[in-house]
Amino acid sequence: MDRISKIEWRKIRDHFNRSFRSSLHVSIGSVTTEGMPNVTPIGTFFLNSNQSGFYFEKFASSIPMHANDYPYVCVLGVRSKKYFWLKALYRNKFKEYPAIKLFGRLGEKRKATSIEISRLNKRMKSTRGLRGNKYLWSDMTWVRDIVFDRYEGSNLGKMTAEIESKTSLKTES
Secondary structure (H helix, E strand, O other): OOOOOHHHHHHHHHHHHHHHHHHOOEEEEEEOOOOOEEEEEEOOEEEOOOOEEEEEOOOOOHHHHHOOOOOEEEEEEEOOOHHHHHHHHHHOOOOOOOEEEEEEEEEEEEEOOHHHHHHHHHHOHHHOOOHHHHHHHOOOOEEEEEEEEEEEEOOOOHHHHHHHHHOOOOEOO
16 A cells, blocks of 8 residues: 555645535546446545545445445546636646546445544534535445555646646656
């Protein structure tokens, strides 16, 4: 698991935190038992400090259905904030990657720990008084771990070339 350095992992976690704040979800790409690609939006995805993460498995039905046969996934975090993009378009370059893909392997479904439930509650705190909050995020008791072994930053030609020369974050080919 040492393909991703601690410094890179901190940058990746920061990117995904910012990505979630602007998009409110990540996308998890998986493969069905028929070999077809499948993308699932997940709003309850978290990264840990040790090149792993987890998501609450309440509404994601297709990922667990195919996890035993095809445990490999790709998690995409995109920074969608308009100001981030407009500033880059004005400058003709990004200072940070607009998207990062994490590649990993699904673990077994298991009961969420009290710390994981606390992390979810903290994230959803601002919506606590809204009716949809209870429907969507109450009764979140099951999680699935993902262990990551590599990543790619988005390659947008000259707009990300400066990032690639200054950072250890890799880009897709």
